[in-house]
Structures are given as structure tokens and as C-alpha cells.
Amino acid sequence: MLKSKIATAATDSELFEKIANLQRDALSELYDRYANRLFGLAYKILNHESLAEDVLQELFVYLWENAQKLDKKRGNVSAWLTVLCRNRCIDKLRNLSSTQRHTAAIDDAIFLNMSNDESANLPDILSYKETQVKVKLALQQLPAEQLQPIMMAYFEGCSQSEIASKTNQSLGTVKTKVCLGMQNLRTIFETELQP
Amino acid sequence: MNRDEIKDSIAAYCLGVLDPEEKKIIAEQIASGDPEILRIYNEMMQVTSALPYEAPAKKTPRRLKTSILAAIEPENKPATQHVYLQKKTPLWNKLSMPFSVATVIALALIIMYSAILNSEIKTLRSQISIGQELMTKLRNQLAVQRQILNIVQFSELRIIKVAGTETSPTSKGKIYWDTEQNKAVFYAYDLPELPSDKDYQLWMIRSDYPDPVDAGIFTVDENGFGTITLDVISDSQNLSAFAVSVEPKGGMPQPTSDIYLIGGISGR
Numbered sequence: 001m002l003k004s005k006i007a008t009a010a011t012d013s014e015l016f017e018k019i020a021n022l023q024r025d026a027l028s029e030l031y032d033r034y035a036n037r038l039f040g041l042a043y044k045i046l047n048h049e050s051l052a053e054d055v056l057q058e059l060f061v062y063l064w065e066n067a068q069k070l071d072k073k074r075g076n077v078s079a080w081l082t083v084l085c086r087n088r089c090i091d092k093l094r095n096l097s098s099t100q101r102h103t104a105a106i107d108d109a110i111f112l113n114m115s116n117d118e119s120a121n122l123p124d125i126l127s128y129k130e131t132q133v134k135v136k137l138a139l140q141q142l143p144a145e146q147l148q149p150i151m152m153a154y155f156e157g158c159s160q161s162e163i164a165s166k167t168n169q170s171l172g173t174v175k176t177k178v179c180l181g182m183q184n185l186r187t188i189f190e191t192e193l194q195p
Numbered sequence: 196m197n198r199d200e201i202k203d204s205i206a207a208y209c210l211g212v213l214d215p216e217e218k219k220i221i222a223e224q225i226a227s228g229d230p231e232i233l234r235i236y237n238e239m240m241q242v243t244s245a246l247p248y249e250a251p252a253k254k255t256p257r258r259l260k261t262s263i264l265a266a267i268e269p270e271n272k273p274a275t276q277h278v279y280l281q282k283k284t285p286l287w288n289k290l291s292m293p294f295s296v297a298t299v300i301a302l303a304l305i306i307m308y309s310a311i312l313n314s315e316i317k318t319l320r321s322q323i324s325i326g327q328e329l330m331t332k333l334r335n336q337l338a339v340q341r342q343i344l345n346i347v348q349f350s351e352l353r354i355i356k357v358a359g360t361e362t363s364p365t366s367k368g369k370i371y372w373d374t375e376q377n378k379a380v381f382y383a384y385d386l387p388e389l390p391s392d393k394d395y396q397l398w399m400i401r402s403d404y405p406d407p408v409d410a411g412i413f414t415v416d417e418n419g420f421g422t423i424t425l426d427v428i429s430d431s432q433n434l435s436a437f438a439v440s441v442e443p444k445g446g447m448p449q450p451t452s453d454i455y456l457i458g459g460i461s462g463r
Binding site: 024028031032034035036037039040041042043045052053056057058060061064065076079082083086087090128131134135136138139142150151153154155157158159160161162163173175177179181185189 | 200203204208209211212214239241242244245246247248250251252253254255259260263266324414
């Protein structure tokens with residue numbers, strides 16, 4: 001039963017292509033597939049359920065309205081949606097500063113142009129739950145002083161200068177910790193996230 | 196920014212924590228297709244793409260999907276602004292639409308009422324105008340009746356009938372003549388209306404004059420009624436007939452057109 005369901009389920013790319021052809025059912029299915037995890041991400045960043053709902057609404061409407069312009073053969077839809085969702089959340093978080101207001105749009109454009117490479121994303125063969133556990137374990141292995149600026153950057157949208165200010169460290173120190181932390185994470189992920 | 200700094204900044208770039216200037220530099224480097232830069236970028240993106248897994252999934256409210264699907268309905272497609280959840284709409288926003296609608300309806304009603312009032316005012320003005328015209332006519336008729344009464348009350352009253360000629364066979368008239376005071380009032384009935392450049396002219400035919408004598412000009416209303424008063428009829432014994440002709444505005448010394456009414460004085 002489960003196997004037949006999996007066999008008949010459309011891939012993300014197929015759904016994406018259908019959305020580009022304005023098939024509402026496809027958007028509905030893509031929503032069912034990713035809404036909870038995107039909502040979790042948005043909620044973690046914004047810490048506000050209503051704002052998180054707004055982000056998801058904007059995201060899926062944006063996807064619907066722009067699907068025809070986007071690459072129908074997009075590789076990892078999951079990662080792409082995650083980036084769009086996170087960028088919107090950060091943009092909302094920074095909403096007070098005019099210079100940063102359009103960050104999401106700029107980041108979207110950069111991402112759409114440059115990150116169409118499937119290899120840049122986690123292997124799809126890992127299930128969401130499994131990946132989640134492994135990522136958590138991997139993050140636990142990272143020294144706290146390196147993990148903190150990365151979490152502040154990713155989930156709070158802090159710039160390196162802001163992290164330096166908030167943690168009473170020099171900008172150079174923060175830059176070094178971010179760089180080192182990301183490199184270490186890469187090494188850990190290479191081990192932990194392999195199936 | 197030297198090459199090492201660029202390589203070190205790629206991680207920060209993928210996390211989105213660079214300043215705009217730095218971000219631009221790194222983006223250009225990635226776009227240049229430099230293999231080493233691209234490799235680092237892909238590695239860092241892989242790490243970044245794992246970070247959201249740290250956030251536990253959260254069940255979305257059912258209304259969110261409904262709201263999204265409603266927002267992408269074909270009739271909502273042209274709208275560039277997103278449809279947001281109703282629960283978050285401020286109270287004044289909720290009230291603004293009904294209030295606007297009510298205001299528009301109220302304005303429409305006021306305009307309609309104003310139009311009705313204007314129409315009624317026009318009608319009333321028209322009725323007043325008609326009433327004033329009627330009053331003027333009645334006053335004129337009253338004046339005529341008084342003139343008749345003034346003449347009739349004298350015993351030496353003569354009534355001379357004038358009749359329509361072939362030119363206007365249905366027309367008729369009467370002259371009430373106070374022979375004692377030699378005053379008379381002439382009434383004409385059913386005479387045709389005249390163009391504005393014409394007048395009716397009353398003539399006295401007298402034995403002591405070879406030609407008709409001018410007795411005054413008059414006009415008629417839409418009913419063909421007209422009147423003229425003759426204050427003094429001198430040497431009335433020589434008067435033999437009255438006649439009416441149509442003449443240019445203001446009258447002529449002698450008749451220049453056909454006679455419309457004529458009546459002789461008999462039985463003297």
C-alpha cells in the first residue's frame with residue numbers, strides 16, 4: 001500500500017512543473033509535503049505563530065505567481081523552499097531597517113541564479129526525520145562558541161557585526177568563528193549525514 | 196578583499212550575514228565560475244541547507260492552506276498583494292469597508308434626494324409661473340368686467356356687434372358704447388393669433404371722414420380674445436361702423452390689409 005503510494009506520488013520537480021502550468025492541486029500537494037517543516041522553521045526564526053503563517057502565505061503565493069518564470073527542472077525544491085522561507089523570515093525580522101528591508105528579494109535573486117545545483121543540498125534519500133536527528137547530533141558536536149554565531153546568523157538573521165556587538169566580541173573573532181564553525185560542520189555532516 | 200578573505204567569507208555569505216558590500220563581492224566571485232570558489236560555495240551551501248533541520252516541524256493551522264488556496268483562485272490572480280488571514284485584520288480595517296459602502300450609499304441617497312428636490316422646485320416654480328400668468332389674466336378679465344360694469348350701469352348704453360368677414364368668419368366682437376359719455380370698450384373673440392410683428396387695429400368708419408379713422412391697436416391672447424378702450428368718441432352722430440384689420444406693429448394711418456371684423460351702427 002505504502003509502496004504503491006510512493007510509486008504514484010509525483011516528485012518535487014514534477015509538482016513544480018505542474019505548478020508552473022497553474023495546476024492548483026500540485027501546489028496543494030507541495031504544501032502538504034513541506035508546510036509543516038517550513039512552518040517550524042519560520043516559527044523558530046520569528047517566534048511568532050501569526051507572523052510565521054504570513055511568511056508561508058507569502059511564500060506559496062509567490063511560488064504560484066512566479067512558477068512560470070522559474071526553472072521547471074529545479075533540482076532540490078525542498079532546499080529552495082527552505083531558503084526562500086528563511087530569507088522571508090529574516091526579512092520580516094529586520095523589517096525596521098530600510099537598508100535591509102529588501103534582503104529577501106536580493107537573496108532570492110542570488111539564490112535563483114546561482115544555486116540550481118542539486119549537489120549543493122542534502123541527499124534526498126534521507127528522510128526528513130532521519131536527517132533532523134542527524135543534524136541535531138552533528139550540531140551538538142560543534143563547540144558552543146562556534147555554534148552560537150552560526151545559530152544567531154541563521155535563525156536570528158544577525159549580521160556578523162551584530163553578533164559581535166551582542167556577544168561582546170570583536171568582529172574579526174566572530175568572522176573567524178563563523179568560518180571555522182561552518183567548516184567544522186561540513187566535516188561533521190560529511191560523516192553524520194551519509195546514509 | 197584578498198582571495199583568502201574571499202574564501203573565508205563564503206560561509207558567512209551562505210549564512211546571509213555579510214554586509215551588502217561584502218555580499219556583492221562574494222556574489223561576483225561565485226558568478227565568475229572560479230572552480231575553487233564554486234566548490235567552497237557548494238560545500239557551505241550544503242552545510243547551510245542542513246541548518247533548518249534544527250528547527251522542529253510544526254503543524255500548520257488548517258485555515259492557512261485554505262487561505263493560500265483562496266489567494267491563488269483565478270479571480271484573485273491579478274492581485275499582486277497577498278491575501279492575509281482574516282484573523283489578523285485590525286478592527287478599523289474590518290470596519291473601513293462597511294463604512295465606505297455605507298458612506299457611498301448615503302451619498303447616493305443624498306444625491307438622489309437632492310435631484311428629487313430640484314425637480315420638485317422646478318415643478319413648483321413652473322406652477323407659480325403658470326399661477327402668476329393666470330392671476331394676470333384674471334386681473335385683466337376683472338378689469339374688463341369692471342369697465343363693462345362701469346359702462347353697463349349707464350342707461351345710454353349701446354351694444355354694437357361686429358362679425359367676422361370671409362377672412363376670419365368665426366371671429367366676432369362687441370362694442371359697449373356709453374353714448375352719454377361717449378366712451379366705449381371693444382371686445383374681440385376668436386381672432387387668430389398674430390406674429391410678433393403684427394397688431395390688430397380698430398377703425399371707425401365715419402360719415403364726416405372719407406377714410407377710416409384709427410381707434411387704436413390691440414393684440415389677442417391664445418384664445419383669440421382682445422380688448423381696447425375708446426376714451427372719447429367725438430361727434431358720435433357721424434359714426435357709422437367699426438372694423439378691424441391686421442397691420443404692421445404699431446398700426447398704420449390707413450388700413451393696409453383685409454378686414455377681419457366689421458359691424459355697422461344701426462337704429463340710431
